[in-house]
Amino acid sequence: MKICLIAEGCYPYVVGGVSSWLHRLIQSFPSQEFVILTIVANRSWSGKYVYDLPENVTEVHELYLEDYDWSPKGGRAKSLGKKEYRALRSLLLNQKVDWESLFDLFQKKTLSVDKLLMSVDFLNAVTDCYNLRYSQIVFSDFLWMLRSIYLPLFHTLKMQIPKADLYHCTATGYAGVLGSMAKHIYGGRLLISEHGIYTREREEELIKAKWVQGIYKDIWIEQFRKMSNLAYDRADLVTSLYEHARELEIELGCPYEKTMLTPNGILVENFQNLPEKSEEEEEKGGIAFSNMLEVYEALRSEEKGSRAKTTKEGFLHNILNFLQKQGLVDYVEVDETIKTTKKLDNFMDWNLLNQNNYQRIRKVIQGDLV
16 A cells, blocks of 8 residues: 655654654554655755655655746736636635636646736636625735735645555645645545644634734635635544544534544553652652642642642742752741842843843833833
């Protein structure tokens, strides 16, 4: 069997949870052939792997979202046919998107992404979208924002995909678009394994982002939801790591019958009867609790006059003792006074004077003076 793994922004360029999982997945099936279709920002990432690829990886294909258009230059874009234009318009309006016609359109070798974005057909589709939904904003800003939004998607749709028996995406988004297009072109099955919910992660990033403002945040968010809906619709199986993630997938449009939980591979029973640390071990290791439940219970406790670590006073007592052993404070337990040491003062002075913190501290000081 030939398996095409489709990953965005991780394996084999970046060390991390998803990358490590993919690497072990490939190693776990040495008799299967793997092809990697990886999505990165631009060509500066090309070939810069941080993993030694297993022997059963036979090909690596790279998609650059911020790439050049390598189509022949000169001349205008050819006018789209009626079916192709309706498909483009449906994409911009997000109304019953005709993905099949779009897949076929962009897989034509003669199509130029740059020429299409600057074409009369794209302008007309944008104008329709503007008049129907966004006439309250400046048209020129809207036009150029849509060109920037659709440039990476159009590069994705233009990608030449390797043929495989199974396409396995580690997310929806651009990876999901590639997997859906591969299924349309070659058949086979499409599996999506979500470690995080891609659409929700992009939504959170856009809400916090300063480079995009106002209604354009909503347009970008809709774009990612649009791509995820495609992936959920075309997938044969969509897995997630925990129940709430599965609920989010369903909320975002994934059919319930396609979802499945694949919990993190930890055998809980192997950790149920571990011996607790002795007092001596805790002394050497600093502040150590057998589990976070004890910390939670300690901070909720209202018990007075107790030094037990499961009480609030005991919890704080252990912290102060630890800081005293590090030479950072002088803690007088009898009258419960705390005095900083020269070591801590020097440490704080260094942090305040450190160049990396200068601008941050300056802003805080200026804020206090306003």
